[in-house]
Amino acid sequence: MSQTDLYTLVGSALFVIGLYALMTRPHLLHKVLALNISSSGVFFVLVGIARRVGGPVPDPLPHAMVLTGIVVTVSSTAFALALAKRIYTETGTAALDAADVDVGESLGG
Amino acid sequence: MGKVTAKSPIAVRVAALAICAGVGALLARAVLAIPETEPGLAPLVDANLAVSGVKNAVTAVLLNFRGYDTLLEIAVLVLATIGVLSLSVTQTGTWDPIAAQADPVLSALARFLAPVMILVSGYLLWAGEHAPGGAFQAGSVLGAAGVLLALSGYARPIWVSRFALRAAISVGFVVFLATAIGEMLAGGLLLEYPADLAKTLMLVVETWLTVSIGAILISLFIASASPAEELRRRSGGGE
Numbered sequence: 001m002s003q004t005d006l007y008t009l010v011g012s013a014l015f016v017i018g019l020y021a022l023m024t025r026p027h028l029l030h031k032v033l034a035l036n037i038s039s040s041g042v043f044f045v046l047v048g049i050a051r052r053v054g055g056p057v058p059d060p061l062p063h064a065m066v067l068t069g070i071v072v073t074v075s076s077t078a079f080a081l082a083l084a085k086r087i088y089t090e091t092g093t094a095a096l097d098a099a100d101v102d103v104g105e106s107l108g109g
Numbered sequence: 110m111g112k113v114t115a116k117s118p119i120a121v122r123v124a125a126l127a128i129c130a131g132v133g134a135l136l137a138r139a140v141l142a143i144p145e146t147e148p149g150l151a152p153l154v155d156a157n158l159a160v161s162g163v164k165n166a167v168t169a170v171l172l173n174f175r176g177y178d179t180l181l182e183i184a185v186l187v188l189a190t191i192g193v194l195s196l197s198v199t200q201t202g203t204w205d206p207i208a209a210q211a212d213p214v215l216s217a218l219a220r221f222l223a224p225v226m227i228l229v230s231g232y233l234l235w236a237g238e239h240a241p242g243g244a245f246q247a248g249s250v251l252g253a254a255g256v257l258l259a260l261s262g263y264a265r266p267i268w269v270s271r272f273a274l275r276a277a278i279s280v281g282f283v284v285f286l287a288t289a290i291g292e293m294l295a296g297g298l299l300l301e302y303p304a305d306l307a308k309t310l311m312l313v314v315e316t317w318l319t320v321s322i323g324a325i326l327i328s329l330f331i332a333s334a335s336p337a338e339e340l341r342r343r344s345g346g347g348e
Binding site: 002004005008009011012013015016019020023024025026045048049050052053054057058059060061062063064065067068070071072074075076078079082083085086 | 117121122125126128129130132133136137140141143144145146147148149150151154166167169170171175178179182185186188189190192193196197245322325326329330332
């Protein structure tokens, strides 16, 4: 198994772990974390692919895409957290299905 | 205190597991099918690096070859910031201190660290021309310095008005867009830098991007940082 295979397989596994948590966890904070784990998986795959060129310098294009991706992930995470907090402010719960989670479940502490 | 480890019903979890196993198998097949060695676009980047105006390939891709991506990326950041600022119930987007009674040791440390971080940010911005670095790394360090100051109880400086903060948030995108359109008016294509001006223009764009990214990261953090309980109390949210 090559280095690229290892990175891309681990990246795929991370993506799937995030996907599972996104579907099964009702708490919005868990969903935001799950999305972040999934995007880390995507970055792993891209960084792994960048090594395929051989030689000491990796392909700069996937690296630039990862940089862009990190920034977009940060901003989408911040927006998602702001939405989750507003939902908690308005409804008193930060979970999608209130039946699954006790009212007043802590978002902040 | 509620159940923190709330889970979905067993049927949902089994269905999710099946979907994830399927997606995982497809992904594994796809990534294993990627050719082992492949030049990709690296030779193309290397061949054109000389005319890009910078010596670092990643910076050349970000600011020059794929400048369109970066332009849209800063647009996404500005949009997200507008969204977060609009959603916050209080006006915490104006950089109020978070810690009302900050730890004196932390305050002293922050006073010592903040200038160093600003210096590092400037270095990263300049280093991006020939080594790993650039506007996004520099902006992140700048944002971290602001977050550290806010956590240590230092309020928004009096000379930074709310308008100034919003101007700082958007200036990077505006300068980038103006440069792109200027190049088009000068007879080129959108984001096609004239070869002799490429380095200067990219440095100008990157400098303002750094300012914007720093301001954006600080605003995103501050607007999300006030305790949720306080927000509920102020907005009179339902129980």
